[in-house]
Amino acid sequence: MSDSELEKYYGNREKAILAFNNMILEEAEKQDVPLLERLKYLSILSANLDEFFMIRISGLKAMMLEEQTTAIKNKHPVKTQQLIHELYEEVQSLHARQYACLNKEILPALNEQGIILLKPDAWTPEVYQYCEALFQNEIAPLLTPIAVFENSSNVFTAIGNLSIHAAFWFKEETNDMQDLVPSLVFIQFPKNCKRFYKIAELKNTYVMLDDIIITFCDTFYPGKEITDKILFKITRDADISVDEFTNDDFVSAMEDVLLSRQLSLPLRMTCTGTSEQLINYIAQIFNLHDNEIFHFDGPLDLKGFLFLYEAIGDEHLKFPKNKQKDLHIKPHEIWDILKREDILLHFP
Template identity: 30%
Template sequence: MTSLHALQNGMEHSLETYINRELSLLEFHKRVLAQAKDVEHPLLERLNFLIIFSRNLDEFFEIRVASLIQQMNISGNMATTGPEGMPLGEVLEQISKVVHEAIEEQYKILNHSILPQLQGHGVHYIQHADILEKHKEWIKNYFFNEVQPVVTPISLDPAHPFPRLANKSLNFIVTLEGKDAFGREIDLAIVPAPRSLPRLVKLPKEISGNAEHYILLSAIMQEHISDLFPGMQATGCHQFRVTRNADLTVSEDVEDLAIALKGELSARRFGRAVRLEVNKNCPSHIADYLLEQFELEKDSLYFVDGPVNLARFISNFDLPELRFQPYQQKIPKALYSKKPIFEVLKAGDVLLHHPFDSFKPVTKLLRDAAHDPNVLAIKQTLYRSGADSEIVKILAEAARNGKEVTAVIELRARFDEESNIEVANVLQEAGAVVVYGIVGYKTHAKMILVVRREQDKIKRYVHLGTGNYHATNAKIYTDYGLLTSDEEICEDVHKIFQELTGMGKMAKLKKLFHAPFTLHSQLMELIQQEIAHSKAGKKAHIMIKVNALTEPQLINALYKASQAGVQIDLIIRSICCLRPQVKGLSENIRVRSIVGRYLEHTRVYYFHNDGDTKLYCASADWMGRNLFSRIETCFPIEDKKLRKLIVEDGLNNYLKDNRRAWELQADGTWVQCQPKQDQPVHIAQRYLMNREA
């Protein structure tokens, strides 16, 4: 029995039916990199896509590659990674090959396209090889006044072993000749770049003239590296950067999650090395020496043709013509009136589609609640937010105003742990009740509940969203938010908050699905209903828009739906482990990904249901972690006008995109869509920016 037939009979996946998760994620990063080549994007935005690609790769190595290496150390090279059954060693080999090619392409774009074009606009990046005589006096003064007082050169000798270098820090390895003050002949030293200094320094106008000249800190240090070793001569100076395992592991048996996390955060900077980047001019014997110190193999070494810390290669240029034109966010018509927001929501639900719609209605709901004498309580989940965010300030103010404020803060939101601990402290000091959710289950749901006394009755108001309560993200991420006073939805949200803050059995909800309890089973049932409609000769259609699709059972169910004749359109931003367009398996499935100005983040589930459409928005992607290891919410859109709006704007609009869309092929590759001859260009995000509120 072939693996394809085995799947059709309900057995396990294989490489024929399941794309490796890590390789699929790398394909997404390559789609981001492709934006840096797209001449339709403004020049500085193309540079920004290069930087985003670097940051994405950093996290990919810190989390995903680190996890694979850890698994291989425990289970061996031939242990498999997931449902497709690829050996760990083969996955890491493929990752190394793809990333090496991508990084070569990245620096080619930087050096041969973006930097030369920036020079044409009067912006010059000065690397060490670009230093001119007119720069040298200023560089010398900057080095001795700003750099030398804070830099710490470390010689490598028996008394000074190779230092412990922080994750992603910029460092130099220096080859030396001569004797030091103690008469020692030392041939190697390490110089960490001061983290307190900017990586890009703007040269004064008396040197740069009307142009903008930025010199890299690495160039300044390389120019004067010998001055750090009096009496000795530096014969070579080479940038390098090590990436380390940055995932946090916190036992479920801890007594205080916040204290445990603080301890783990300090360890994150010095986890096991997983990647080494060095400048392309670094001699092979020096690179081999660094690999040995970090206990890495050759395939973990990446030579780069430029700055090794490209993620910090940015500055605030005063060149608006090279940026995306500013976009004025809209306010939905339902909120035009000067009525209190509570009165508006009694009249009907309000839908927000960020960033096209403003985030202000969400903060208005909280602000009105904080100052309304009839409001008794405010409850909110916080996944990613800063202590100085407007929402946190409003919640703190509400607590000081005597409202019963409860904040469920997910401390373990990756790379925001420290910020979330700070948020918890701010709210606790204001008198709010702060809980950290459920140990072992990340609280990823996006919920606000306002409890108000109205004519001797209790009335509830709710905001549910697909994205975080982060005002800055709401300007660059696409997300949906629903403001409602629907009694059953509000009651469901109330019960979920009780689950999060108290003890007891699983809440029985009337309208919401929630993970880790009912969401997965309900999705399986909704897919099965479409299969039944198709087998009965009725129209059957599924449209799903999420960030990632990896959950094997759902993929299997979608394959069965395709085989039953259900039309399936998947809009997946990043990881997609499903193979579309495979004969006999997924011929009725189309998968596309939109990469553009805004980060696609909405989660929308559509089921035709024989004309009685079922439409949901959710905080959850179709991944095992979201469906089984997180607290998630999935909420129905019941208002017919709002439902139609989401179907047209959030789904069909994206299926029409023929410029920023990429389509997944059966072999796992992605092909960018191009408008056909005489066909008008349709860009989904641009359409939403131009539509009326």
């Protein structure tokens, strides 16, 4: 039987992975699943899809390059390129349902339960002052703005894998010092900052790091007017291996692999914001095409929402915990019982 005849009996591995993640999303969409568990499923989905791009899509991209070389020689069509296009479309569809579930169902339902994510337009003067002090005292000292000038070559290597960045554009100025004023600035979210900050006076009320940075980032350049702001995250190729047999220093080799992951081929950009011009400009910097841009109507990197799942103690919004059960079996009896039946000792 030829390879073409065998193909109909086998599913595609990457599509099977997306089918599994579709089942995770279906759990999040179920109305009878506890609310925080639904949020947890959305978080798991985001983490899985990041890994899907870093490992599976990166492998397909490498395969596509090999096929393109062969296709030029043998004039064969490039099958992997079409597969990658289909996978990107499927992931776009998954994310659309994911954020529809988050914005239309889960966040409103959490709000009804008294679990509130305060957006900047809902900040009271007291909350605004709290966030401003938080930014100045705890967050701003950890931020390093990256100025992007024309013909700048530092941008590609400065944006690491899976790090959320704020990007903002200055209003153009016409003066003799124009060349010294950056037109675009990136700010990486610090790794050692919390994603959510609780308002002490209000029960289960949080503000997001995303909103704090976007609201107060203009304080880095007083007197300058910012015209556009977005948040974005670059997912890079992480399918980089180390040969433990030929590398004498395995630890050093692993350090090189981790560094390579931060600077490897960009595979997609996820972003949130209203400036299409700025989004397209950043995508162009990383040589990303339209289908590799994922524009979200909500916070980036939902796996960070696992913090809320763990921080909120409302047990009625989670699956009931399994209670430990004593077997009441004498040690010398257990082997006789096992001959007759199985005993469930642990369930993950």
